Amino acid sequence: MALSKRCVYGLRALIDLGVAQRMDRDVVRIQELAEGENIPEKFLEQILMQLKHAGFLESVRGKYGGYRIRTPMDIIRFGDVVRLIDGPLAPIACVSQTAYEKCSCPDEVYCGLRMVMLDVRNAIANILDQYSLKQVVDLAIKKMQDDSVRVPFTEGNWFEALQGVPLKKTLSKENPQRRKKSASTKA
Amino acid sequence: MALSKRCVYGLRALIDLGVAQRMDRDVVRIQELAEGENIPEKFLEQILMQLKHAGFLESVRGKYGGYRIRTPMDIIRFGDVVRLIDGPLAPIACVSQTAYEKCSCPDEVYCGLRMVMLDVRNAIANILDQYSLKQVVDLAIKKMQDDSVRVPFTEGNWFEALQGVPLKKTLSKENPQRRKKSASTKA
DNA sequence: GACATCTATATCGATTTAATAGAGATTAAA
DNA sequence: TTTAATCTCTATTAAATCGATATAGATGTC
Numbered sequence: 284m285a286l287s288k289r290c291v292y293g294l295r296a297l298i299d300l301g302v303a304q305r306m307d308r309d310v311v312r313i314q315e316l317a318e319g320e321n322i323p324e325k326f327l328e329q330i331l332m333q334l335k336h337a338g339f340l341e342s343v344r345g346k347y348g349g350y351r352i353r354t355p356m357d358i359i360r361f362g363d364v365v366r367l368i369d370g371p372l373a374p375i376a377c378v379s380q381t382a383y384e385k386c387s388c389p390d391e392v393y394c395g396l397r398m399v400m401l402d403v404r405n406a407i408a409n410i411l412d413q414y415s416l417k418q419v420v421d422l423a424i425k426k427m428q429d430d431s432v433r434v435p436f437t438e439g440n441w442f443e444a445l446q447g448v449p450l451k452k453t454l455s456k457e458n459p460q461r462r463k464k465s466a467s468t469k470a
Numbered sequence: 471m472a473l474s475k476r477c478v479y480g481l482r483a484l485i486d487l488g489v490a491q492r493m494d495r496d497v498v499r500i501q502e503l504a505e506g507e508n509i510p511e512k513f514l515e516q517i518l519m520q521l522k523h524a525g526f527l528e529s530v531r532g533k534y535g536g537y538r539i540r541t542p543m544d545i546i547r548f549g550d551v552v553r554l555i556d557g558p559l560a561p562i563a564c565v566s567q568t569a570y571e572k573c574s575c576p577d578e579v580y581c582g583l584r585m586v587m588l589d590v591r592n593a594i595a596n597i598l599d600q601y602s603l604k605q606v607v608d609l610a611i612k613k614m615q616d617d618s619v620r621v622p623f624t625e626g627n628w629f630e631a632l633q634g635v636p637l638k639k640t641l642s643k644e645n646p647q648r649r650k651k652s653a654s655t656k657a
Numbered sequence: 658g659a660c661a662t663c664t665a666t667a668t669c670g671a672t673t674t675a676a677t678a679g680a681g682a683t684t685a686a687a
Numbered sequence: 688t689t690t691a692a693t694c695t696c697t698a699t700t701a702a703a704t705c706g707a708t709a710t711a712g713a714t715g716t717c
């Protein structure tokens with residue numbers, strides 16, 4: 284029942300980009316995402332393209348380009364991302380809601396395995412289609428803030444500062460910006 | 471999140487053998503299982519060997535040989551069979567109870583993906599480790615009987631009769647046997 | 658001894674996975 | 688206008704896995 288690395292990498296990148304958005308960071312370079320998550324850069328490149336083509340992300344080309352989330356985060360369900368990259372959630376095709384396929388068993392109606400796997404499919408889908416990216420990102424950020432752990436992509440990030448990557452517009456310490464509720468950087 | 475065909479075939483064969491046991495059929499030939507479930511015979515052969523080595527099945531060699539269930543059916547959990555054939559139930563190794571492995575993310579504690587996938591793992595395990603083979607076999611048989619559908623491996627099975635396969639001991643029509651509650655063949 | 662059946666191992670082709678490579682397009686900035 | 692940084696696109700590849708097939712052998716029944 285394991286997810287592919289491709290899928291895991293994609294989800295981790297999405298969460299990172301979600302955190303970045305919450306922290307008012309504009310775009311994030313592939314390289315930065317790859318290094319932060321220990322993902323081979325060229326591999327991540329392909330995955331981000333796929334997420335972009337599916338509408339979840341958008342990109343800015345050229346110098347100081349990068350990726351950002353496009354679809355509102357409360358619309359992005361984990362289930363949809365997994366379906367995109369790894370295919371149906373169902374353990375067997377004959378219980379899939381989105382990609383049903385008849386199996387080779389003699390009679391689906393009396394197939395004991397199907398009964399069990401239908402439960403499993405529903406359990407998986409109930410979770411993955413319930414969680415939105417927003418929920419998970421908010422939860423992760425809150426946990427870090429509660430524990431006084433530095434949240435990635437926070438403004439004033441020393442690493443980014445050293446790299447000279449501009450924030451929302453210019454230096455946001457002197458010129459603070461807020462697009463949404465702008466989670467405050469505690470600790 | 472799909473199971474391998476190997477795993478599905480193995481589970482279907484186990485259920486079949488469970489039904490056979492309930493119907494007081496002694497051993498079942500690989501060929502019969504393979505034909506009944508539309509599984510390539512030589513492939514099923516390997517799978518049954520694996521289930522035998524794991525202790526779930528036992529075999530009788532030679533003419534009139536075949537396979538039967540060894541472990542009591544209420545002890546065989548679907549989760550254990552899936553783990554045997556397809557590996558851990560968890561979508562990602564860092565939430566596996568039986569095969570934990572550290573992942574490449576920067577910090578497990580604040581990994582949003584891990585939080586979600588831990589829920590998924592638990593949901594899957596709660597179902598697959600809850601269902602025993604006995605439960606599922608009983609349920610499937612009951613459903614067939616309620617609908618007056620012929621249960622496979624029932625004594626007096628015309629096909630088996632034609633094949634000349636002996637039942638528990640001799641002809642069980644004249645010499646009926648019952649080992650457990652012996653589900654009655656309705657219709 | 659003939660035959661039916663499981664046992665064991667090896668092989669094979671196709672597919673998928675995880676990655677790598679490299680040339681090109683676009684943009685910002687010097 | 689050049690340069691450097693970045694995304695874009697396609698191709699390639701190495702390894703693993705999957706699903707299946709083949710074949711020779713062991714074992715038991717009749």
